[in-house]
Amino acid sequence: MKRIGSIEINVHLKDTETKRFNNENKSKQFTLPIPNGELKDWADKEAIQTDRERFGPGENGKRVIIKNQAEKDLEKRLYRFNGFNALVSEKISVNRSVPDARSEKCKQRKYLAKLPSVSVILIFYEEHFHTLLRSIHSIINRTPKELLHQIVLVDDYSSKESLKAPLDGYISEHFPPIIKIVRNQKRLGLIGARLAGAKSSTGEVLVFFDSHIEVNYNWLPPLLEPITINSKICTCPLVDGVAHNDFKYRIHRNGARGGLNWRFSYKQLPLFPEDKIQSNRCHIEDPVMMGGLFAISKAFFWDLGGYDDGLDIWGAEQFELSFKIWMCGGMILDVPCSHVAHIFRGPMDERPSPRDFNFLTRNQKRVAEVWMDEYKQYMYMRDPEYAETDAGNLTRMLAVRERLKCKSFDWYMKTVAYDFLIKYPPIDPPSYANGAIQSLKYMQYCLDTMGEREGNRVELYPCAKSLIWPHDNQNWVLSADRVLAARHENLCLNIGKHTNERDMPVWMWKCVNGTYNNQFFYYDRKHNWLVHGQHTHLCLEVIRENGKPQVVANECISSRRRQRWKFGTVNNTMLDNFFHNMPTNKNNKNISPRYYDYDSAN
Template sequence: MRYSINLNIIRLLFFLMTSFVIFLLLSQWFYIRQALKEKETEIIQNTPFWQRKSNAELKDWHDISAMTRDAERSGLGEHGKAAYFTNLSKQKLQRELFKEHGFNALISDKISVNRSLPDIRDQGCQNLQYFADLPTASIIIPFYNEHLSTLLRSLHSIVNRTPPELIKEIILVDDFSDMSNLKKPLDEYVKLHLPKVEIIRFRKRQGLIAARIAGAVKAAGDVLVFMDSHVEANYNWLPPLLHEIVLNKRTAVCPMIDVIDDGTFEYTAQDEGARGAFDWILDYKRLPLLESDRKNRTKPFENPIMAGGLFAISREWFWELDGYDDGLDIWGGEQYELSFKIWMCGGRLLDVPCSRVGHIFRNDDWTGVTSDREDDYLHKNYKRVAEVWMDDYKYYLYKHTHGLYETINEGDLTKQLALREKLHCKSFKWFIENVAFDLVKSYPPRGITDFAFGQVRSLGAPKLCLDSMGPPDYRAIGVDACETMRLFPSRRQDWSLSESHDLRMRGEEYCLQTAERKPNSQLLLYDCSYGSKDQQWYYNRRHKWLVYGGKRHLCLEARPEFKQVVVNRCRKHYALMQWQFAHVNHTLLDAYFETLP
């Protein structure tokens, strides 16, 4: 009996010991597993998002429950429908606020800051999935005296339609607003309703560009998303942007910009998309979509120039590009500078059709934002961009503005030029030919359809070039020492055999004509008179002659000893009647006589 009791005790002890060992092993296994998991999480968090291996997993980021709740909403302006104000007693106030803000601020106050929007994406966008492991975003919104309800609607639309785990922070940058409700009332509202929003306040006006830079310096997210302060983000707008940046960290992406009507706040699509461009005074323009991009309306497409107000870019890539040029003042030119840098320095710029954000385009009657700057900061900005990035194409800009840039000091460009060299950026010619290849066709610079242009050098006296000999004040022209720049010399030596068949100062309205209309006559500059045979010139490439006056057989002749030019009977193999343009458009010149009026 005692033996049986002892055996049972041994069995119990063995069971307890075995259970304890198993417990220890399991505990250790769980501990090791948890430690490995934590280590893996730490590695993932400390690994740049474009190097993470988990990106292959895809996910549907739509918040179906929020979209369902929105579908059930009703009220003024809901579902992006037009809203109208019928209170006649407040029409005067409505007009005043309209002029102050550039949109109907009174109707904005009547619409919910949480209003619903129409999902106007291509139907294919609703079925797309994006990487499950997306980077976090810092959303940067500069503002100055923005109407409060419009600003709050911008913020709520972002918070309501963005997965919270993707928002690192929303940074508001107040550019020294003086409206009282944008101070303490805004702070209190944000603290109560929008906990992820931080506010930076300037102590003096610094402008849009400085505000964006300040927000970018403060930002801690993987991706910087720049927004305007009068927008409404649409459904699932952020994942498509982040997805493209994960694929290539040197990609900057823009949403499709829809229109919020400035009077009724109706939300509509602007169009089916276009590509950004510019003309030769740097006004923002648009190019049609390529045929290949029209075939799939959910696929991102390459865009030469961003509109500038709404875009996302990797924080690391933004700072590799040194952000914005900090010499740019207030606003203007920043979208060109960043677009050129992105493309020319190894990146790319995409528009993403499945990401849509509405934007209020202010009314033409808007009085605008005042500035205390007395200098012409806009054209100074443009000149900085042109001098750093546009190479010889900058002269097209300068020629189109009739001497505007000659008096503007662009400031120190040492840092910007060093950055371009450091990043081994491509030429502007490469950008025009490979990225904005159809820009020149849609927006030709003056002189692009000229038969010939640039410096005109005498072959008989090769150190001398055709020269206006001073301002174009109807004086006799002559020849003077050739400048170093041939294609885009100074105004004095820059000529064009224009599409109007005259020989003129390029980009000007001064044309070359004889004083006496006979041999041995000097040449003077007259006001251009289109179609006049007294101002008609032809470049004979075989003999290198500049032939004057249609069929008169008079040629331009250099007289080096007097630094003069005259016209005389054309003589073969006479070097002082031979001239060489810096550039000849042979295709156009072949058709010269066919294009005579």
């Protein structure tokens, strides 16, 4: 056990110890009583059956591919503006059917017959017209009329003409009068727009959605029942995906727990065994909500002070709301029987920032100052920009915390988010090198994950302003396990089985600690090489492929500048002893590479 400031953590927990730690510390106080009252099957079976019989582009969530070559330029242009294939969206009915994402157990469940009324709040800014309409149609079609009190559309000062008179006309012609449009007179951003929508809502429960979603069958009653039982519960659906390239509806069978690292990045953590969807649990405690789709009692939302109105545009708002829900007497529950699909955007043209200052860092510091107590220091030590950032007036939110007698952040970390300190240690363990990895041949480029997950190739992207403190996509570490890992993701560089071929691709795969073969890397300071493998002589290299720089692995050649790399920070003392105390294999043979004499190599 090691004390860090006033925080105790175990810095050497292995997988089996972690599981034991989780089981011993999992709180039993967050239990939901069995519903007391008349139950009802809310599912509209007739509508579900009718939808199954529909056919046409995209029906039942099937993908759509643009095959007409004459439309390719338009497809690309709309894609880049929206971050998804808007031309495909226009080929699909705004009223399309989706696959029933519910498990068989969820289909059999009944819910309380008496549930509160709902205001669904959709925020949009320059949204694609047909995609916004599909979001509205799905809510109207798959929500019980007796529960849907209103839909509030908040236009955050969009400039697109289609979102003005044409939108008003379509809503007036096709939808009931329960839809209300709020038009901001200046750009407020996501947080301000959500507050504007909440102030205009009159339902008992607020449901916040992004504007490019499709709700699934019987999505609402599972979210409302826990709130009916306990008004201080916030519920989140299981988030399915709508593919940004072809609009295929992708059902997510397994959930995930929300988390954060010490650079204020939202992370998804695996469920504990007892929380698996297949285990008959109807609700799963979630330390941090994803933030884009959730339901909360209007009274509880405002009792918590709503969102901190000092937060600007977007960023850190899901952490602020998550912390104060848990710390101030509430709970966040993921509800596997409720499915809502969301389009996670792909590549798109950069939009100008609505502010001339770093609003994201300011938002993060506001949340840290109000809610994170002594733990905020671990955020600040990772980014010097926090020290230079003015968090602004915190009086209102500090008063909310005092009025509600909220618990400490230490309580939250040890009772709700009890495994975060293990997965993301407040003090990073020593590493051989870390920071951005810059090409010395093409110095404008650095290794970048591009926000991708395992199974994708590592790529090159223009370097962050700081090589020592880069953003997460370019923050790498040559760890004590002698792997080259994305510092804030469980991703390690991997070349795979070695052959005699040239220009071998470099992949990102889940890190396997203690594995010194396909994920083994060494940094040769004399040649600035990133050397891969135990018994090979391969170096990372930059090549040009169709005019674009690519990262590959080739035989190390000292004269080849394309194989030279620079780390943001190098721990020379540790690198001097890189091959000392190397682990042994099953035959008790030292697995140090047979050729590692790079400091004297030609």
